Amino acid sequence: MSTRPVAAIILAAGSGTRMKSDTHKVLHPIAGRPMLLHLTASVAQLSPERTVVVVGARREQVEAAVAPHGVATADQAEQLGTGHAVAQAEAALDGFTGDVLILYGDVPLVSSATMERMIERLHRADAPAAVVLGFRPADPGAYGRIIATSDGQIAKMVEYKDATEAERAETLCNSGLMAVRSGDLFALLSRVGNDNAAGEYYLPDIVMLAAQDGRKSAVIETDAVEVTGVNSRAELAALELQWQLARRAQAMADGATLTAPETVWFAHDTQIGRDVTIEPNVVFGPGVSVADGATIRAFSHVEGASIATGATVGPYARLRPGAVVGEGAHVGNFVEMKKAVLGKGAKANHLTYLGDVEIGPGANIGAGTITCNYDGFFKYGTTIGAGAFIGSNSALVAPVAIGAGAIVAAGSVVTRDVEADALAIVRASHQAKPGWAKRFRAMMTARKEGK
Structure with missing residues (x-):
């Protein structure tokens, strides 16, 4: 594990409309704890210098949830994609020099051990520009794909909407989670454009931008359950x-x-x-x-x-x-x-x-x-x-x-x-009236029969 300082950016700006709830999506609980707080607890085990949650819809709910844990927030007023969301945390990380983990508030079960593996890979001898956490789900569906070499170097990352049929056949998918040096992150994000099928600023584009500079990025894999997201x-x-x-x-x-x-x-x-x-x-x-x-x-x-x-x-x-x-x-x-x-x-x-x-x-x-x-x-x-x-x-x-x-x-x-x-002994004294019940029943029966 690197001794460099660590910061975490957690994206939680989306409205989560498929939950059909007045409660922000990331605050719905798993095992009695809001999803977001599962994640911040795992981050806390790395003793981060800073943790920033990017908020947007229902921001007041998220801010109230994380404030007692010493977590900062940054506002994404417009949801223009994951790259745009991460960029909103730049001011909150001003002056920070170290490694940045990029996580998602609706992907709550990522362990601190996996986060440590991402950072460790960032500091191997080949010094990748970014480390991406990949996984192989049973049904790759509409996940973005990672085309990688046998040693984990990333040749290409592509969103499903923009992928060819051959690229969609790849089973290694992008969880969206990354580790990037702070010195690289925002410089690369400033170059990300939105010329794609969704018109959004995609965070994964920083991998290909680094490749244009002659710098490779790497992927490590984890179990699909650990990076399962919640949308409903x-x-x-x-x-x-x-x-x-x-x-x-x-x-x-x-x-x-x-x-x-x-x-x-x-x-x-x-x-x-x-x-x-x-x-x-x-x-x-x-x-x-x-x-x-x-x-x-x-x-x-x-x-x-x-x-x-x-x-x-x-x-x-x-x-x-x-x-x-x-x-x-x-x-x-x-x-x-x-x-x-x-x-x-x-x-x-x-x-x-x-x-x-x-x-x-x-x-x-x-x-x-x-x-x-x-x-x-x-x-x-x-x-x-x-x-x-x-x-x-x-x-x-x-x-x-x-x-x-x-x-x-x-x-x-x-x-x-x-x-x-x-x-x-705090109760009334016992009283018994001999024959009273029999006389009562006879009287009430006669009344009922109209006699």
């Missing part, structure tokens, strides 16, 4: 599936068991330990870590949660942001946790809502328990001490504290603190 909802779904296939395979290679891998959906940052078992139809949202030996049972949805060693979640559980499941703890079917800590060995096995609560080790939460944490205006917290037992169908009205070892009788509505080791 269908293509977005297809690329999501490709990402998930790779992530599932990685999880299993790292020591997790996925009993039906095709039904498990990961987020971009899901962390899975060894000997974790994930049953069918589990969905992970962003911000989840699962420690060694945990089990996520079928039909669970987990987001923003931490699951400790040996814990069991599900089936049919929902963990929302702030949920923490302690070592060996159990979260059962139809249990929802939000901003809730379930201590070591504690259990909430059935039909329960736990929100804004801290539950101590070994506590048991009965079926139908609810922490009533919201009064319509503010949220309030509940604490349940170690070893406490909360009977079924109880409502704990926050703010309230249940002491260690305390028992709350089934059906209670608790509005005051319960001291440690106490029994709290």
Whole structure:
């Protein structure tokens, strides 16, 4: 890898009309992260001196997305082709001397390793003017073609619209991604014309302009999935599936068991330990870590949660942001946790809502328990001490504290603190009226029959 500074230009000015969306195309997510931010995260691993996103349509959306990541933007007011788009970044790279990567915001899965390969090829002994990333798709379709020698030197690059039948028969296609020295890039772009079938300024033309100067360019190849672009909802779904296939395979290679891998959906940052078992139809949202030996049972949805060693979640559980499941703890079917800590060995096995609560080790939460944490205006917290037992169908009205070892009788509505080791019974006294039901049924039957 070269020690020269690196900059990246990411093109994201197009309107993306085929998405039929009010959201900019590059902000549609794959694995819970906008496509553009997948790409900027990969670029960040190269420690770039500058990253510039070229914006146009719905620019305010893109600017808002990249601003927190220290990424600059450059405006392309008119979309006049890829060469014109890259030229708009010249001012943002003023004074930069190094290597420039040219990437596309709707081609999100390019790895930092591939970017490094492009830069490494730029600095080999033959010193190519540009390095182009090529690929061989199953259906070359309307991609631009690269005519290259066996050692990867580019003889010609041509857009499909302008290609001859013989050139269209070539299977090596142009992804559009390039690596170019900053000293060459904008000088070559200034010479690009628009005398072509589309009347646009094509970025690939810089390769042929360099060739006119007697300088060769080179192509390196990568897998087609890595440079797959997204122009429609269908293509977005297809690329999501490709990402998930790779992530599932990685999880299993790292020591997790996925009993039906095709039904498990990961987020971009899901962390899975060894000997974790994930049953069918589990969905992970962003911000989840699962420690060694945990089990996520079928039909669970987990987001923003931490699951400790040996814990069991599900089936049919929902963990929302702030949920923490302690070592060996159990979260059962139809249990929802939000901003809730379930201590070591504690259990909430059935039909329960736990929100804004801290539950101590070994506590048991009965079926139908609810922490009533919201009064319509503010949220309030509940604490349940170690070893406490909360009977079924109880409502704990926050703010309230249940002491260690305390028992709350089934059906209670608790509005005051319960001291440690106490029994709290908060329900109406039992009343039974002998024969009342029989008399009631007779009366109502007679009324119905008109007697």
